[in-house]
Amino acid sequence: MNEKELLRRTARSFALTLGLLPQSARSEASLAYLLARGTDTIADQADADSAQRAGALRSFLASLGRTGIEGYDAEEWSRSVRDDAASRLLARMPELWRRMQSLENGALHRVRTVIGCILEGQIFDVERFFPDSPPLAGEELSRYTYLVAGSAGEFLTDLCAAHQRDFSADPLPSMRDRARSYGEALQLVNILRDRRMDAALGRVYLENRDVPRAMETARTGLAAGGDYCAALRSGRLRYALLLPALLGLRTLALLGDRGDDTLAPRKVPRREVRQWLLRALPVWFSPGRVRGLVARAAGADVTAQQE
Known part of the structure; x- marks a missing residue:
């Protein structure tokens, strides 16, 4: 499944907005969306306990300045979800993460900042409720x-x-x-x-x-x-x-x-x-x-x- 198809199957209502953004902004917006969608899938994974979900999300947060996601098992998380598009997205998170780190400085700062904020919110949501x-x-x-x-x-x-x-x-x-x-x-x-x-x-x-x-x-x-x-x-x-x-x-x-x-x-x-x-x-x-x-x-x- 290529990235365009992955977006189509996961973007839902965001797909319309994405298609109307300035052409040069779409790649960055797509990448940020897929990363946030992937971590949100982990945060909502009912088959994993809160400690597992929070641990995976913290791995992403701790790796914001790194090329790889230390401690994230893409294969294991991909197998843990039943939805095919979500499974493929989780499998490709390391690849998407490397793409983020290869962005030019302005884009890298924007994407890192928003993904860092979203991860903090997702971790709070997972850990706050019991x-x-x-x-x-x-x-x-x-x-x-x-x-x-x-x-x-x-x-x-x-x-x-x-x-x-x-x-x-x-x-x-x-x-x-x-x-x-x-x-x-x-x-x-x-x-x-x-x-x-x-x-x-x-x-x-x-x-x-x-x-x-x-x-x-x-x-x-x-x-x-x-x-x-x-x-x-x-x-x-x-x-x-x-x-x-x-x-x-x-x-x-x-x-x-x-x-x-x-x-x-x-x-x-x-x-x-x-x-x-x-x-x-x-x-x-x-x-x-x-x-x-x-x-x-x-x-x-x-x-x-x-x-």
């Missing part, structure tokens, strides 16, 4: 969402700014701040969507009393994502990066003000996803359409659109 462990404190949740998602927003911003002249209408520091808030909000949406299922597995990211505040924090971060997209010069990038905000807002609307009480995650129906893909097309040509779409996604009637 039977009857208490919910995350507010500062723990903030730190976690930054490490696994806010850092990715910063990475994508730095990457695009490095590869695209006149990247945005606003200063880079402001764009990085918005990207961080946007990424954290998307992760918070995932936590809110999956919180009942996670709690059943012993992972309580949010106490019930904190759900309304988390919902509002997520809305604010997604709005920052809208502002981020409105400032982008590239129409194709604006379109690609706005879609997660629109679908995130729709997910929050489906959950309701209390964050929903059902065990099964609430997801935006596929039909509605297709509708938003079409509705967002005008932003490709007009940044002025972004805020109206964000407001519409936040306030649209969900009952009329559910299948």
